[in-house]
Amino acid sequence: xxxxxxxxxxxxxxxxxxxxxxVLPLSNGSVRNHCPACLHSLHLDVFPGDRAANCGGLxxxxxxxxxxxxxxxxxxxxxxxGHTGRNKxxxxxxxxxxxxxxxxxxxxxQRD
Numbered sequence: 001x002x003x004x005x006x007x008x009x010x011x012x013x014x015x016x017x018x019x020x021x022x023v024l025p026l027s028n029g030s031v032r033n034h035c036p037a038c039l040h041s042l043h044l045d046v047f048p049g050d051r052a053a054n055c056g057g058l059x060x061x062x063x064x065x066x067x068x069x070x071x072x073x074x075x076x077x078x079x080x081x082g083h084t085g086r087n088k089x090x091x092x093x094x095x096x097x098x099x100x101x102x103x104x105x106x107x108x109x110q111r112d
Contacts, residue, residue, distance in 0.1 A: 017042055017058055024096045033087050034059070034074065036098045039106060041087065043078040048087075055081045061106045064089070072103060 011025045011032055018040035026032045031049045034041035041059040046052040057080025067073045072089035089098045 016040060026090055026093050027095050028093065030088075030090070032090065034061075034076075034098075036090065036093070036096050037102065039074055039098065039102050041076060043080065043083055053083075055083065057081055057083075059083075059085070061102075063110050064103050064107045072098075074103070074106070 011030065013025055014023050014032075015021070016023055016035035016038060019035060019038040021035055021037045023032060023035055033045070033048070039061040043053050043055040043057045043059050044051050055078060057078040059076035059078050061074050062077045063075035065073050065075065067088075070088050072091060073086045074089055075084065075086050077084050089103060091098050091100060091103075
């Protein structure tokens with residue numbers, strides 16, 4: 001059986017490779033996988049939280065969408081290998097929520 005999500009040891013603080021922000025772990029038990037300020041991430045996972053990808057490229061937020069059950073979702077494209085994926089926005093984190101203005105900025109770029 002393939003594990004689709006591994007939380008153990010992956011919800012850790014990190015420094016954003018794009019903007020340099022010190023990013024805190026999520027406080028709700030989920031895994032923080034992107035910067036709450038610029039929304040960029042790193043291509044580290046094959047499945048969410050597994051840290052099994054060998055790429056390490058910068059994941060650029062290219063689109064946002066409102067999912068009826070998951071809320072705001074951020075779509076990414078890896079600048080190194082072209083991989084695409086989606087992550088749930090963390091707007092409700094009490095310590096370091098995602099910047100809603102940054103989500104709106106990505107949304108505005110979609111329409112250009």
